[in-house]
Amino acid sequence: MITFTGVTKRFRDGTTAVDDLNLEVPAGEVVVLVGPSGCGKTTTLRMVNRMVEPSNGTITVDGRDIMSVPAPQLRRGIGYVIQQVGLFPHRTVAANIATVPALVGWDKARVRARVDELIATVGLPAGVADRYPHQLSGGQRQRVGVARALAVDPPIMLMDEPFGAVDPIVRANLQDEFLRLQAEVRKTIVFVTHDIDEAITMGDRIAIFSQGGVLEQYAAPEQLLADPANAFVADFLGAERGLKRLALIPVSEVTAEPGPVVSPDDDGATAERVARAHGSDWVVVVAPDGRLRGWASLHELEPTTRMGDATVRPFALQVNDTDSLRAALNAMVTSRTGVAVRVDATGVYEGILTQELISKEIL
Numbered sequence: 001m002i003t004f005t006g007v008t009k010r011f012r013d014g015t016t017a018v019d020d021l022n023l024e025v026p027a028g029e030v031v032v033l034v035g036p037s038g039c040g041k042t043t044t045l046r047m048v049n050r051m052v053e054p055s056n057g058t059i060t061v062d063g064r065d066i067m068s069v070p071a072p073q074l075r076r077g078i079g080y081v082i083q084q085v086g087l088f089p090h091r092t093v094a095a096n097i098a099t100v101p102a103l104v105g106w107d108k109a110r111v112r113a114r115v116d117e118l119i120a121t122v123g124l125p126a127g128v129a130d131r132y133p134h135q136l137s138g139g140q141r142q143r144v145g146v147a148r149a150l151a152v153d154p155p156i157m158l159m160d161e162p163f164g165a166v167d168p169i170v171r172a173n174l175q176d177e178f179l180r181l182q183a184e185v186r187k188t189i190v191f192v193t194h195d196i197d198e199a200i201t202m203g204d205r206i207a208i209f210s211q212g213g214v215l216e217q218y219a220a221p222e223q224l225l226a227d228p229a230n231a232f233v234a235d236f237l238g239a240e241r242g243l244k245r246l247a248l249i250p251v252s253e254v255t256a257e258p259g260p261v262v263s264p265d266d267d268g269a270t271a272e273r274v275a276r277a278h279g280s281d282w283v284v285v286v287a288p289d290g291r292l293r294g295w296a297s298l299h300e301l302e303p304t305t306r307m308g309d310a311t312v313r314p315f316a317l318q319v320n321d322t323d324s325l326r327a328a329l330n331a332m333v334t335s336r337t338g339v340a341v342r343v344d345a346t347g348v349y350e351g352i353l354t355q356e357l358i359s360k361e362i363l
Contacts, residue, residue: 001027001156001188002048007057009043009213017043018213021057027155028186032203034193035236040213041192045158048190049078061156076104079149079157079187086145087133093119093144094129100151118147121184123177139170146178150185159191163198175201196237200225200244208233222248246326249361251319256342256351259284264293264308268301282337285312290348292318295337315341319353325361328353 002025009018018040025031033041046052047059050071059066066074087096094115101111119129122143133141142162149157163171163178175198182189193199199206200221207218210232217229225245228234237244260278262271262285271283275298285293285307294312301310317331319340331340332355340353 001025001062002190003058003060004044005058005060007044007047007054007059009040009047009052010055016212018047018054021213021215023207023215023218025188025190026205027188029204030182030189030191030202032191032193032199032206033209034196034199034206035209035216036211037194039209039211041207041209042160043213044209045160045190045192048156048158049075049080051075076100076152077154077156079151079154081142081145081149081157081159081162087141087148089133092130092132093124093136096133096144097148097151099148104152106152114151115147118150121150121181122147137170138166139174142166142174143177146181150187155188157187157189159189161192161194164193164195171198178202197244200248208236243326243329246329246358246361247324249325250321251323251325251328251342251353252321254325254353254357254361256353257357259339259341259352261286261349262307263288264306266307267303268298268305268307268310269303271296271301271307272298272303280337283307284341284349284352285310286349292341292343292347292349295341318343320344325353325358329355329358332358 004021004023007018007021008016010016021044033044035041043052047054048061048066050066088099097115097118098111101114106114115129116126119126124140124143124147128136128140133144136144145162163174166174179202191202193202203221205218205220206224208216208224210216217224217233222245224233225237225241225248228237234241260274260280260283262274262283264285264287275281275283281298282295283298284295287293292315294314296307296310296312316334317340319328319331319342328340332338332353338355342350342353344350
């Protein structure tokens with residue numbers, strides 16, 4: 001959808017912001033530009049809609065050179081969201097969202113229908129339409145900014161640190177909402193951030209820039225974390241890149257072990273034999289219908305104690321197929337058993353995950 005070919009941006013003072021950039025942004029994907037301050041990521045983003053024009057090279061959008069299209073016309077087909085949102089303070093939420101549809105000549109009924117649709121799409125309550133930006137929370141203003149960028153259903157969206165001005169909890173909620181929205185609308189998105197964790201969460205692909213606008217590596221998040229191209233990329237990803245990689249791998253990628261399972265009708269002696277065979281001092285208690293009851297410690301069992309009458313504690317955390325291995329690791333360190341127990345959507349026991357299983361995924 002977007003192609004940079006030999007693109008350089010050099011400012012009048014001689015500063016090179018972007019240096020000989022060659023990059024392709026596939027249709028329907030989120031490509032995140034990340035790097036230290038002054039690395040040219042925002043300049044790269046702003047060249048797509050000609051808010052900054054390249055000094056050399058060619059940028060094409062859907063096969064057409066952007067320099068062949070009048071800048072105002074180009075921008076009306078590209079959504080744009082910035083950190084401080086940039087809403088018009090004297091206009092209502094509805095009027096802000098309606099800005100571009102009005103510019104391209106939509107009639108009032110069509111505009112109003114689109115505004116109502118987008119307010120619902122981005123998860124805002126219907127009552128905000130007639131409010132003004134100062135009457136909204138930071139997270140709500142950011143959602144209005146996204147709605148405005150989507151107003152004429154552009155195929156491309158440019159997002160410059162869109163969630164950087166809100167607190168961490170709101171930011172995480174906005175990221176989740178954005179990913180839900182992207183799964184529905186499938187826009188081609190160029191997303192700028194300085195936060196590598198946000199890049200890993202949001203991006204189908206990540207472009208890491210160094211000072212002077214040099215592209216150091218461009219790859220899917222898991223590939224970046226598994227195989228950094230050089231020392232700069234490795235340092236930028238951080239010492240915990242193994243843990244970051246775990247966040248990208250679903251639990252479904254790992255085959256769970258059966259674990260030391262007993263039923264409520266088994267006795268303490270049976271529980272001890274099962275536990276010892278698995279090298280543990282605890283057992284998993286599973287009902288006849290397969291549902292997880294919890295775990296029991298051998299130290300609290302008598303040989304004749306029926307497991308259904310024993311002290312059975314719930315696992316503090318459980319994981320399922322859609323959780324990440326990082327969530328599984330968190331469950332391990334939270335549990336007194338040192339494992340993560342895996343269940344399906346209905347609570348049926350599927351096995352346990354151990355540190356050894358997870359270690360194999362990051363070696």
